[in-house]
Amino acid sequence: MINDSKDNGFYSDHKYCDKCDKYVSYLMSVDTSYCVECGAAVHLFSKSDWETFNDGLQERRPKGGRPRNKGAKKAKSPKTAGDDRETA
Numbered sequence: 001m002i003n004d005s006k007d008n009g010f011y012s013d014h015k016y017c018d019k020c021d022k023y024v025s026y027l028m029s030v031d032t033s034y035c036v037e038c039g040a041a042v043h044l045f046s047k048s049d050w051e052t053f054n055d056g057l058q059e060r061r062p063k064g065g066r067p068r069n070k071g072a073k074k075a076k077s078p079k080t081a082g083d084d085r086e087t088a
């Protein structure tokens with residue numbers, strides 16, 4: 001996979017700092033990134049952006065579970081209920 005985030009990713013260069021209350025440049029550490037301006041840990045999104053992001057994810061989920069596949073899997077008809085060899 002090609003990493004093309006350099007050209008089109010604001011979020012790849014900035015993270016949200018709670019203390020500065022804005023997106024800032026950051027220093028990357030192994031587990032955490034830090035604001036270059038105040039040194040606080042930064043987040044990928046601000047809270048409001050994170051909620052928007054999560055809402056977007058949930059909207060993509062289909063409601064009411066999987067749609068039924070009609071005819072894809074034969075249900076046993078009552079007439080052949082005793083015949084199990086068909087499943088082998």
Ligand SMILES: [Zn+2]
Binds near residue numbers: 018020024035036039
């Ligand atoms: Zn900061």
